[in-house]
Amino acid sequence: MIKPLTGNYAAAWGARLARVGVVSAYPITPQTTIVEKLAEFIERGEMDARIIRVESEHSALSAAWGAALGGVRAFTATASHGLLYMHEMLWWAAGSRIPLVMAVVTRTIGPPWNIWTDHSDIMGQRDTGWLIMMSEHNQEVLDSIIQMFKISEDPKVFLPGIVGLDGFILSHTTEPVDIPDQDVVDRFLPERRQPYILKPGDPLIMGNIPSDLRDNVKMRWDIHRSQERAKGVIRDVDREWAKLTGRSYGGLVERYRCDNAKYHIIGMGAWVGDMKEAVDILRDMGYGIGLVKVRYVRPFPGEEIAETLASSKGVIVFDRSVSPGSAGPLYLDVLSHAYIHGVRVPIQNVLAGIAGIDVGYDDIIGGVTMFINALEEGRWPLPSKIQWYFGGGEWWP
Amino acid sequence: MSTERYLPLARPVVGVSGKTGTWRIERPVINYSKCIKCGLCWLYCPDNVIEIVEGSAEYVKIDYDYCKGCGICSNVCPTKAISMVPEG
Numbered sequence: 001m002i003k004p005l006t007g008n009y010a011a012a013w014g015a016r017l018a019r020v021g022v023v024s025a026y027p028i029t030p031q032t033t034i035v036e037k038l039a040e041f042i043e044r045g046e047m048d049a050r051i052i053r054v055e056s057e058h059s060a061l062s063a064a065w066g067a068a069l070g071g072v073r074a075f076t077a078t079a080s081h082g083l084l085y086m087h088e089m090l091w092w093a094a095g096s097r098i099p100l101v102m103a104v105v106t107r108t109i110g111p112p113w114n115i116w117t118d119h120s121d122i123m124g125q126r127d128t129g130w131l132i133m134m135s136e137h138n139q140e141v142l143d144s145i146i147q148m149f150k151i152s153e154d155p156k157v158f159l160p161g162i163v164g165l166d167g168f169i170l171s172h173t174t175e176p177v178d179i180p181d182q183d184v185v186d187r188f189l190p191e192r193r194q195p196y197i198l199k200p201g202d203p204l205i206m207g208n209i210p211s212d213l214r215d216n217v218k219m220r221w222d223i224h225r226s227q228e229r230a231k232g233v234i235r236d237v238d239r240e241w242a243k244l245t246g247r248s249y250g251g252l253v254e255r256y257r258c259d260n261a262k263y264h265i266i267g268m269g270a271w272v273g274d275m276k277e278a279v280d281i282l283r284d285m286g287y288g289i290g291l292v293k294v295r296y297v298r299p300f301p302g303e304e305i306a307e308t309l310a311s312s313k314g315v316i317v318f319d320r321s322v323s324p325g326s327a328g329p330l331y332l333d334v335l336s337h338a339y340i341h342g343v344r345v346p347i348q349n350v351l352a353g354i355a356g357i358d359v360g361y362d363d364i365i366g367g368v369t370m371f372i373n374a375l376e377e378g379r380w381p382l383p384s385k386i387q388w389y390f391g392g393g394e395w396w397p
Numbered sequence: 398m399s400t401e402r403y404l405p406l407a408r409p410v411v412g413v414s415g416k417t418g419t420w421r422i423e424r425p426v427i428n429y430s431k432c433i434k435c436g437l438c439w440l441y442c443p444d445n446v447i448e449i450v451e452g453s454a455e456y457v458k459i460d461y462d463y464c465k466g467c468g469i470c471s472n473v474c475p476t477k478a479i480s481m482v483p484e485g
Contacts, residue, residue, distance in 0.1 A: 095405060097405075158402075196404065203408070203409045204408065205406065205407040215403065218403040219404070221403070222403040
């Protein structure tokens, strides 16, 4: 059934089709309409779930996690400052190894107050142990929520997962979305699995002080190993979903027009749509360019990226957030994993779209041609390998 | 590579932190003639060291091995049946 849905309504549909039993959330722009829609589904009797209303995001995730610890498929959603307020509980949820899914509608972090999208909030969660992905469009939001439950509840993984979508660009923009039939999702998503359940009459302590610190290290090692194993699960789940719905996203990455590409763009999130348009135009202009769309930030697809970049003559990584004093976080991961796999290629970082600055395909073409021309004329590196873009053709090192 | 899963789980057991009763500087002492068997001390005890003994004249029993002497039981007792006595 194809319906016009905003990204937020697509997220709510994903949670409904996954037969979520508990929803806990606190309102924050631009997330709020996800839980509003879920409340509407529940109120109408279309979804068999309970809503837990809380006084903060810290409690929103605590309550969703508590429900998940008790054996229920649980869901929450947040953004920006709300996600930062939850940050401590993200560590508890991942460390407990309890499957759980959260939608993060990306939004700039203040000061100053700003409701528009950038990726500072979601990228600030990279070390928590959660699986983290970003969507390009509303269909991918719906499909990824359902997939994330399956990945999160796989015994090879048993980690919570975030499905990210850009605030307003996806969250409040309507697109035609194919809503799969409930029986298709039921066939895809098995009964909930989790490593243990907290229940009355069977007292269990989660997270007590370890008697041997090496046990603590082993728990952290096990999270890292499970993230590595999740890569295979993510690829399998993508293939299985494609068999049922005809839609495949490539697993951890999607390669767009990478055949015979001499240069590569790497990006993540809604503006990948603009990047695809830029690639089409650049190809028409004679530039041999391809795009690597990063879907999963954690686990990071180091192998796929290194394999694609092995034959590249130059790479430009667009980051929608920055780690001040270092560089864009996506760039840093690309750089590290290229190096780990022995790939030596010029890699340029562009920090753009930060604070919600609108970036269109023409801005991307401007940055890419500047980089490629500098490379071909022997002028690279440009004044800096990390360049800022402020919109309107304004570049600063 | 080990296939064992490493979970932060434990089973609750008595006295994992040792005899915490030695931390006590004041001891709650019950005057059973004043006790009205309301069970508030049992309900409020944060360390779960007060036990109700049904049918006994000594209706509540304190486990002094683990009672830290916080005084909450004495504070909530409606008949002031529990007094805090300095440890010797």
